[in-house]
Amino acid sequence: MINVGVLGAGTMGWAHATSYARLPNVRLVGIADIDLPKAKRLAEATGSTAVPRAEDLIGRSDIDLIDVCLPTHLHRTYVEAAAAAKKHIFCEKPLARSLADGQAILAACDRAGVKLGVGHVVRFFPEYAQATAAVRAGRLGEIGVIRTSRGGGGFPTAWNDWYANYEWSGGLALDLLIHDFDWLRWTFGPVERVFAKSTHGRDFNREEYVLVTLRLKSGAIAHVEGTWLQAGGFATSFEIVGTKGMLSHSSREVTPLVVVTPPTPGAPGVAVPESAGESPYFKEIQAFVNALERGEPIPVDGKEGYEALKIALAVLESMETGRVVRVEGE
Secondary structure (H helix, E strand, O other): OEEEEEEOOOHHHHHHHHHHHHOOOEEEEEEEOOOHHHHHHHHHHHOOEEEOOOHHHHOOOOOOEEEEOOOHHHHHHHHHHHHHOOOEEEEEOOOOOOHHHHHHHHHHHHHHOOOEEEEOHHHHOHHHHHHHHHHHOOOOOOEEEEEEEEEOOOOOOOHHHHHHOHHHHOHHHHHOOHHHHHHHHHHHOOEEEEEEEEOOOOOOOOOOEEEEEEEEOOOOEEEEEEEOOOOOOOEEEEEEEEOOEEEEEEOOOOOOEEEEOOOOOOOOOOOOOOOOOOOHHHHHHHHHHHHHHHOOOOOOEHHHHHHHHHHHHHHHHHHHHOOOEEOOOO
């Protein structure tokens, strides 16, 4: 049995806490949030207790795992505190707001000998996982171009409007598109360099749009689009083009995953729809907890989170400078 404390009762706090509450090998001990009524609502929904301070959970001897669902700029502070208390940690993405903070997080967990997982949940979405499997199986041949898009029709709001504070959140590229950067690296290999344009810095900071081109070490090119200006609500899509065919997905379609292979003479292309039911958030939490309990490698560990962070911060630099930026270490 793994005893868990969740820091933060916002959107991700709810997603994580309700997932822990469903696992038979977990006891959800408590929810910490400076907005105590908010923490109490989540605690009541999950059969746990509410406390006003993160320290009230980190300091408890009966807690094995601390889940950090706090604004990005606070991740280092609370991951370091949890590591010092010898707790294993699951940290919502992005790992940190800066490379220095990311490095400090990894160092703290290494010193303490605790495990660190990072919430790159897109790997657990069935369409993305199935696409990765298809690429690795060679179904599409040599990959040439990948296109992804992600975004919604309304800017997110939360405690102290922290998403709109660029120094805290890193804006759309760090907070949202890092999902795609992680999935691209996981599926297609390391990213060498990036070039990005965005609306960041204009007067109305909630109307944000980002377009990124990434050159992968394999030679493939990826185009990543993100926006909070998308009419019709949140949606995602991708298209993967290789020498043997193309695979595409759109969350707006009734059939969300389509594989099209070049037809043989006289035969049409074949469209194969695939979808699934279980929550990807539940699946990522379940995978992390099971790995901890069994002593197995963490599915998405701190180093993976740091690699995604490097790509996202290179994108921010390109946005600001208007130049191509190499990803550190690539």
